[in-house]
Amino acid sequence: xxxxxxxxxxxxxxxxxxxxxxxxxxxxIGAGFFNIAVGAYASLAGLLTSWLVVExxxxxxxxxxxxxxxxxxxxxxxxLLVVRPVQRRGRGSELAALVSVTALLFVxxxxxxxxxxxxxxxxxxxxxxxxxxxxxxxxxANALIMIVLTFAIFLLLAMLIRTTRAxxxxxxxxxxxPVANMLGLPVHRVRLIAFLLCGLLAGVAGLLFSSQAGxxxxxxxGWAISGFLAxxxxxxxxxxxxxxxxxxxxxxxxFVPYYWGGNATNIVLLVVAAAFFSLRPQGAxxxxxxx
Amino acid sequence: MSTEVSPExxxxxxxxxxxxxxxxxxxxxxxxxxxxxxxxxxxxxGSLMVAVVIGAxxxxxxxxxxxxxxxxxxxxxxxxIGVGVYIPFVMGGSLSLAYxxxxxxxxxxxxxxxSKTSLPxxxxxxxxxxxxxxxxxxxxxxxxxxxxxxxxxxxFLFAQAFQSWLNxxxxxxxxxxxxxxxxxTSIFGWVPHHRAQIVMAVVLxxxxxxxxxxxxxxxxxxxxxxxxxxxAAVEASGVRVSMLxxxxxxxxxxxxxxxxxxxxxxTSVVTPGTFTLNLVFLAxxxxxxxxxxxxxxxxxxxxxxVELTLNVPSLETSGSLLVAIVVLVVMLVAPTGVLxxxxxxxxxxxxxxxDRRRADTPIDQSDGDSLA
Amino acid sequence: xxxxxxxxSGRGISKRYGGVVAVDSVDVDVAAGEILGLVxxxxxxxxxxxxxxxxxxxxxxxxLSLQGRPLDGPSSRRAHRGLARTFQHxxxxxxxxxxxxxxVGRAARRNxxxxxxxxxxxxxxxxxxxxxxxxxxxxxxxxxxxxxLERRADALTLGEQRLVxxxxxxxxxxxxxxxxxxxxxxDAESLAxxxxxxxxxxxxxxxxxxxxxxxxxxxxxVDRMMLLxxxxxxxxxxxxxxxxxxxxxxxxxxxxxxxxxxxxxRRTAEAVTxxxxxxxxxxxxxxxxx
Numbered sequence: 001x002x003x004x005x006x007x008x009x010x011x012x013x014x015x016x017x018x019x020x021x022x023x024x025x026x027x028x029i030g031a032g033f034f035n036i037a038v039g040a041y042a043s044l045a046g047l048l049t050s051w052l053v054v055e056x057x058x059x060x061x062x063x064x065x066x067x068x069x070x071x072x073x074x075x076x077x078x079x080l081l082v083v084r085p086v087q088r089r090g091r092g093s094e095l096a097a098l099v100s101v102t103a104l105l106f107v108x109x110x111x112x113x114x115x116x117x118x119x120x121x122x123x124x125x126x127x128x129x130x131x132x133x134x135x136x137x138x139x140x141a142n143a144l145i146m147i148v149l150t151f152a153i154f155l156l157l158a159m160l161i162r163t164t165r166a167x168x169x170x171x172x173x174x175x176x177x178p179v180a181n182m183l184g185l186p187v188h189r190v191r192l193i194a195f196l197l198c199g200l201l202a203g204v205a206g207l208l209f210s211s212q213a214g215x216x217x218x219x220x221x222g223w224a225i226s227g228f229l230a231x232x233x234x235x236x237x238x239x240x241x242x243x244x245x246x247x248x249x250x251x252x253x254x255f256v257p258y259y260w261g262g263n264a265t266n267i268v269l270l271v272v273a274a275a276f277f278s279l280r281p282q283g284a285x286x287x288x289x290x291x
Numbered sequence: 292m293s294t295e296v297s298p299e300x301x302x303x304x305x306x307x308x309x310x311x312x313x314x315x316x317x318x319x320x321x322x323x324x325x326x327x328x329x330x331x332x333x334x335x336x337g338s339l340m341v342a343v344v345i346g347a348x349x350x351x352x353x354x355x356x357x358x359x360x361x362x363x364x365x366x367x368x369x370x371x372i373g374v375g376v377y378i379p380f381v382m383g384g385s386l387s388l389a390y391x392x393x394x395x396x397x398x399x400x401x402x403x404x405x406s407k408t409s410l411p412x413x414x415x416x417x418x419x420x421x422x423x424x425x426x427x428x429x430x431x432x433x434x435x436x437x438x439x440x441x442x443x444x445x446x447f448l449f450a451q452a453f454q455s456w457l458n459x460x461x462x463x464x465x466x467x468x469x470x471x472x473x474x475x476t477s478i479f480g481w482v483p484h485h486r487a488q489i490v491m492a493v494v495l496x497x498x499x500x501x502x503x504x505x506x507x508x509x510x511x512x513x514x515x516x517x518x519x520x521x522x523a524a525v526e527a528s529g530v531r532v533s534m535l536x537x538x539x540x541x542x543x544x545x546x547x548x549x550x551x552x553x554x555x556x557x558t559s560v561v562t563p564g565t566f567t568l569n570l571v572f573l574a575x576x577x578x579x580x581x582x583x584x585x586x587x588x589x590x591x592x593x594x595x596x597v598e599l600t601l602n603v604p605s606l607e608t609s610g611s612l613l614v615a616i617v618v619l620v621v622m623l624v625a626p627t628g629v630l631x632x633x634x635x636x637x638x639x640x641x642x643x644x645x646d647r648r649r650a651d652t653p654i655d656q657s658d659g660d661s662l663a
Numbered sequence: 664x665x666x667x668x669x670x671x672s673g674r675g676i677s678k679r680y681g682g683v684v685a686v687d688s689v690d691v692d693v694a695a696g697e698i699l700g701l702v703x704x705x706x707x708x709x710x711x712x713x714x715x716x717x718x719x720x721x722x723x724x725x726x727l728s729l730q731g732r733p734l735d736g737p738s739s740r741r742a743h744r745g746l747a748r749t750f751q752h753x754x755x756x757x758x759x760x761x762x763x764x765x766x767v768g769r770a771a772r773r774n775x776x777x778x779x780x781x782x783x784x785x786x787x788x789x790x791x792x793x794x795x796x797x798x799x800x801x802x803x804x805x806x807x808x809x810x811x812l813e814r815r816a817d818a819l820t821l822g823e824q825r826l827v828x829x830x831x832x833x834x835x836x837x838x839x840x841x842x843x844x845x846x847x848x849x850d851a852e853s854l855a856x857x858x859x860x861x862x863x864x865x866x867x868x869x870x871x872x873x874x875x876x877x878x879x880x881x882x883x884x885v886d887r888m889m890l891l892x893x894x895x896x897x898x899x900x901x902x903x904x905x906x907x908x909x910x911x912x913x914x915x916x917x918x919x920x921x922x923x924x925x926x927x928x929r930r931t932a933e934a935v936t937x938x939x940x941x942x943x944x945x946x947x948x949x950x951x952x953x
Contacts, residue, residue, distance in 0.1 A: 034438075034440045036440070081623070082619075082623065085623060086622070086623065089626075094438075094439065095384050095386060095439050096622070096626070098386065098439060098440060098443070099386065099575065099579065099622065100619065100622045100623065102572070102575070103576065103579075103615060103618045103619040103622055104619060106572055106576075106615040106618075107612070107615040107616055107619050109615075110611045110612035110614075110615045111612055111615075113611075113612075114609055114612045221568075225444060225447055225448065228440065228444055229444070232441070232444075261459070262455075263455040263456070263458055263459035264455075264459075265455070266448070266451040266452040266454070266455040267452040267455060267456060269448055269451070269452065270445070270448040270449055270451070270452040273444065273445055273448050274433050274445060277433050277434050277437060277441055277445055278433045278434075502788045505787060505788045505789075506784055506787040506788055508787075509783075509784075509786070509787025509788075509790070510766055510769065510770035510773060510774075510783065510787065510793065510796060511770065511773075511774065511780070511783045511784040511786070511787045512784075512787055513759065513763045513766045513767060513770060514766075514767055514770045514771070514774055516756060516758070516759060516763075517756040517759055517763070517764065517767045519756075520756040520757060520758065520759075521754040521755065521756050523719060523750070523754055524750065524754035524755070524756075524767070524828075524831075525767060525771075526719075526737065526738050526739050526742075527717055527719065527738050527739075527742055527747070527748050527750075528739075528742055528747070528767050528768050528771040528831065528832075528835055529739050529742030529743045529771030529772065529774075529775060529835060530739055530767075530770070530771050530774045530775070531737065531739045531775075532739075534776075534777055534780060535774060535780055537777075538777065538780040538781055538784060539784075541781075542784060
């Protein structure tokens with residue numbers, strides 16, 4: 001593990017998973033729900049941007065704006081048209097909501113494949129700057145943006161959630177939707193905002209990551225699982241949890257294939273997940289979640 | 292404090308002759324329960340008859356066309372995986388996503404037994420089912436205290452890892468090219484071919500559907516379905532719900548493995564890509580699409596999905612998209628699924644007919660009431 | 664009344680949530696053929712105590728024994744030892760029929776262990792409804808006056824749901840039956856019916872723990888009564904002793920009254936009950952306070 005270049009890759013991937021985890025985290029604390037469509041938002045944003053640029057000759061920034069807007073709208077629709085109506089059916093709706101959102105994930109993936117093609121599209125170069133060299137490792141512009149932006153977003157959100165009224169509302173609503181409802185808190189609005197933010201974050205993550213690795217319509221599912229694992233490994237007790245979980249996951253994704261070959265990654269992932277689920281389901285770095 | 296069991300206690304343990312009903316006005320109807328059970332038994336047979344007829348039609352439709360053969364085989368595979376999903380998911384409320392792996396286990400165990408040993412090939416069917424069940428129980432055990440998504444996640448990772456392992460362990464599994472050209476399953480020396488294989492596949496699907504429907508109505512199935520809605524009450528009645536959940540996952544995995552064994556037996560080849568991860572989602576959607584009331588819904592969903600994705604030329608690429616959209620719409624608008632809609636329609640029709648009849652003979656009302 | 668041997672016995676049962684003590688070293692005994700009433704205002708710890716006895720929640724301290732043998736482990740194990748319960752909010756599988764809900768109580772014994780569950784599942788393929796099960800379910804239903812067992816549970820009124828819950832518990836053939844507010848939501852007629860059922864269960868030698876807000880109703884049924892206040896036992900004795908006690912006055916009226924006038928107590932207790940029985944009203948109050 002003395003290869004600086006691998007560390008850069010691990011950090012980049014880790015940032016990506018961390019952002020996805022953060023998107024999960026927002027909906028998790030706001031609505032108590034694991035929104036597995038996060039992976040679909042990310043792949044949709046990446047695909048749509050590339051498709052607009054490559055096939056429709058859009059220039060980059062308008063394409064990004066459109067893609068992010070679409071992703072946010074889809075995230076809002078997830079809450080308004082899928083999760084909320086299904087959860088309203090009452091008892092046993094938790095699984096129904098999960099399956100509906102999984103179906104949505106599938107719909108988005110199939111739609112993207114149908115509309116944008118089933119091949120992998122190249123990502124777009126976001127900034128035209130030379131790769132930076134730091135101690136034997138070359139950091140491309142895209143990787144640099146990914147890492148810097150991720151840390152900035154985490155810092156910003158951590159501050160917002162801790163200090164602003166909206167952040168406190170988010171946590172109050174997430175503790176118990178029914179109680180918050182009884183207290184007259186704007187549960188519906190807070191949940192919707194959580195979903196919209198989730199869509200935005202996932203969209204940004206997808207954009208940034210596909211600019212280095214490319215993106216295809218079938219990327220979404222794997223990304224959804226990775227983001228979930230980031231939350232599980234890091235723990236949902238603290239906003240930094242998903243970031244740490246994401247970086248751990250990024251290291252696994254980079255170092256395991258390097259040392260043990262590509263097929264080992266999935267097996268190591270299974271082992272790590274099994275270990276966490278059975279030993280520390282609240283995450284490695286979190287104290288017990290508030291009761 | 293006495294540790295002896297007094298006669299009173301033993302009487303308490305097995306309640307003696309009953310005291311008369313406290314409210315004589317509410318006349319007890321002891322035969323009501325049995326009647327309802329009998330009625331559901333009749334329904335049972337009705338679905339079975341429909342399934343047999345449709346199965347026979349499918350066999351006739353397939354004729355000697357090898358493409359249609361492969362469609363029926365695929366539908367049989369999907370149906371068995373769908374029924375496998377049905378047991379823990381619809382009845383017990385546990386979403387596992389490892390069914391592609393379970394089907395692979397079923398397929399590879401048949402292939403391995405046939406190609407590397409001289410044991411009877413049908414042994415592979417049993418070994419595959421048992422191995423899948425064990426894997427499902429272990430995966431379920433890891434997440435038994437956690438929310439449903441954890442099970443979905445660990446099983447998905449298992450399916451991924453299992454596929455990677457199939458690819459890399461070429462000494463055992465033949466790597467990416469898999470195992471092919473092995474002995475066919477023989478039954479007392481008789482090796483079924485083409486048409487016989489199709490008939491066997493259809494018969495197996497119908498038999499499994501019927502068996503699982505009977506399980507659904509049995510005390511075991513009743514307990515499992517109650518557990519999905521009120522786990523605390525079932526636990527308080529004396530059933531370890533986490534354990535019952537594991538058993539349901541195991542049964543489901545075994546049925547999916549049968550599907551894999553069947554498919555591999557018929558095609559005589561299995562590769563890591565034979566049972567793709569997408570298959571899992573299709574399998575989950577089958578029950579939702581077809582209807583959750585009985586396992587026949589999953590089977591109907593399987594036939595529908597094969598038809599939509601593989602057999603409608605105009606939908607060649609958009610079939611999967613259509614399936615996904617239809618499933619989402621069904622989940623949101625008609626949670627009872629296609630068979631549920633058909634049933635409701637039938638009931639409506641029946642009550643319309645009854646209303647007509649009542650209008651004709653206004654004195655006789657009891658008939659209409661019983662149908663309503 | 665037959666004073667049997669002690670069936671269920673608990674010593675020093677305690678439970679705290681964070682800094683709040685919900686149940687504070689409570690001793691409880693139930694004998695065969697006895698109904699023990701558990702009364703107290705909202706938040707006194709009645710339901711928590713039932714949960715602790717049944718194993719739905721884990722006690723922080725204390726021991727339980729049934730027929731002299733220690734009683735511990737998950738609630739399913741305790742159920743097999745002979746406990747059965749109903750819930751404050753009825754826990755019926757609403758998409759199942761009444762008969763199927765009753766069957767859950769019967770089926771438990773055949774699904775007690777891993778191996779048995781497998782056997783029971785496979786056996787279901789060949790024999791869906793064991794005849795003796797059906798007979799027992801029908802007998803219990805007849806006893807409770809539950810008719811039309813083929814109805815789905817979501818078509819039942821709240822009172823009927825409670826009745827089916829009692830039936831499910833009776834199908835387990837328990838030694839001790841714990842009833843958490845079986846009267847809530849019932850009309851006067853079915854109220855009398857449930858009271859008769861509880862008595863007949865007692866007369867067959869079961870022990871019964873009865874939790875309810877309605878002090879008068881409980882007093883008219885039970886052999887002994889236990890008054891809980893803030894998780895502690897404030898008084899134990901016969902119904903008459905309990906109703907007449909200073910503790911009863913203090914707990915329900917805030918101050919001890921020297922005049923021992925049962926009539927006043929009863930009238931006032933009745934006046935108190937409706938506000939106690941309305942958790943939503945007090946919940947709204949809490950919300951408004953916050």
